[in-house]
Amino acid sequence: MKNKKIYLLFLFLISITLSSCSLRNDKKQDESNSFSDINSNLTINNKKEKKPKGEPYLVGVAPDDYNMDYDTSRLKSLNEKKSKYYPKDGVKGIYLNPYSVADPKKYNKIIDLIDSTKLNTVVIDIKDDWGNITCDFKSKDKDIKYATDKVIDANDFIRKMHNKGIYVIARITTFKDSVISEKHPNWGFKLNNGSLLVNGLGESFINPYMDDVRNYNLKIAELAAEAGFDEIQFDYVRFAEGFENISDDLDYSKGKWENLKMKDGDKRVDAITSFVKEAREMLQDYDTPCGIDVFGYSMQVGRADGIGQDFKEISNQTDVMSSMIYPSHWGFYSFDIEKPDLEPYELVKRYLKEEQKEFSEIEHKPQSRPWIQDFTASWIGSGNYMEYDKDAVEAQINAIYDSGQNEFLLWNASSKYTKGVDY
Missing domain, CATH: 3.20.20.80 (Glycosidases)
Incomplete structure (x- = not known):
């Protein structure tokens, strides 16, 4: 009988844990969607940036913090660097x-x-x-x-x-x-x-x-x-x-x-x-x-x-x-x-x-x-x-x-x- 009580208690704790995880995941998903919606409208240097796979951008966090493949040396083309004296x-x-x-x-x-x-x-x-x-x-x-x-x-x-x-x-x-x-x-x-x-x-x-x-x-x-x-x-x-x-x-x-x-x-x-x-x-x-x-x-x-x-x-x-x-x-x-x-x-x-x-x-x-x-x-x-x-x-x-x-x-x-x- 004692073993049976312990077994039932064990099943009850597992049930509570799974329910809690499910709620947290739902909440996390909702927050994730919210951050994604907000950050989809954010731009850097007027150019939309790709979000890293698996994780949404957080507001206020720079792309470089995500170790993105972001080549800052190519921000401007020749046309964007030409002075007003460049011959037409x-x-x-x-x-x-x-x-x-x-x-x-x-x-x-x-x-x-x-x-x-x-x-x-x-x-x-x-x-x-x-x-x-x-x-x-x-x-x-x-x-x-x-x-x-x-x-x-x-x-x-x-x-x-x-x-x-x-x-x-x-x-x-x-x-x-x-x-x-x-x-x-x-x-x-x-x-x-x-x-x-x-x-x-x-x-x-x-x-x-x-x-x-x-x-x-x-x-x-x-x-x-x-x-x-x-x-x-x-x-x-x-x-x-x-x-x-x-x-x-x-x-x-x-x-x-x-x-x-x-x-x-x-x-x-x-x-x-x-x-x-x-x-x-x-x-x-x-x-x-x-x-x-x-x-x-x-x-x-x-x-x-x-x-x-x-x-x-x-x-x-x-x-x-x-x-x-x-x-x-x-x-x-x-x-x-x-x-x-x-x-x-x-x-x-x-x-x-x-x-x-x-x-x-x-x-x-x-x-x-x-x-x-x-x-x-x-x-x-x-x-x-x-x-x-x-x-x-x-x-x-x-x-x-x-x-x-x-x-x-x-x-x-x-x-x-x-x-x-x-x-």
Whole structure:
């Protein structure tokens, strides 16, 4: 009898427990529905957010608290970051050597060219090919002060350009830097004898693996964005040419990539790609587009891990991709053209066809804005080059338009451009 009483008591307690759980679940479901209804109308940055599976949002709790897959670096597209000076019919620009600005005759000639044509953009060095910072940004940073060689007044220059409706792009020579490597030899790559690695022109590269190096260039870009430049363009975003052939004989740090289980080539690619991502993310805070220069050859190779460039990976991380597709810079039979410099229209047309295909295969397609040539490449030898006159420059431009694109940049290192070109 005693056992029977205990058994009945046990059944009674189980019954109460199950009933209580059922009530709590019903109440929880009602509350859940209520929170869901409230939060379905909540938006962040005017965009509705996906709720994590299994749990509703709670009022006042940020999405990041749920460890959501929420890429804050892609909050704004290129169109949302364009300044009011971005040309409605597309960027049609020229490189302006900053030292030409100090020469009234050269400067006025360039301004007259822009005023009298459909050109609407200038690209000017704020960190030149040697590493000189050409604007005095009044920075307290000791390294930036060291490298500053005031050539132009950034605020005055931007104001004058904007008064004429000209879009202004600041070019930064990134990892080729003979100036700051003189102050910080450990930022460069050292040979066995302790000297810095230099190329055939006596120029040295600095180490993309190092945070100090990366942050130095990002600081310059940030100062340029604060000064009012419409866009920042990074050139030489790579390791030195042929780096993979000599890297084992060099003394340098691999930073946070040192102990990663990756091949050296993959480490270089990751270092370069991540820098481009960091630059774009930083500039997004200023609504300033990020552009990258690469040799057109990078697209054809695809993954040049020797210098750390993967064309698709970089393209996927930037807002604007400016491939240098100068006909003179291609080897014989590139794109099935025997002597590319002699066929500027075909070279540009065939390049862009392949580039468009590459861009179609990535998630975030950048704006294509190729660099084309307005110079004569006599150094490639008689019979292999031609005089780049009005017709040759126009041939490249026509190829761009015929490819369905409308943006381009013209390069001449001395800023001496051909007269009478129909842009």
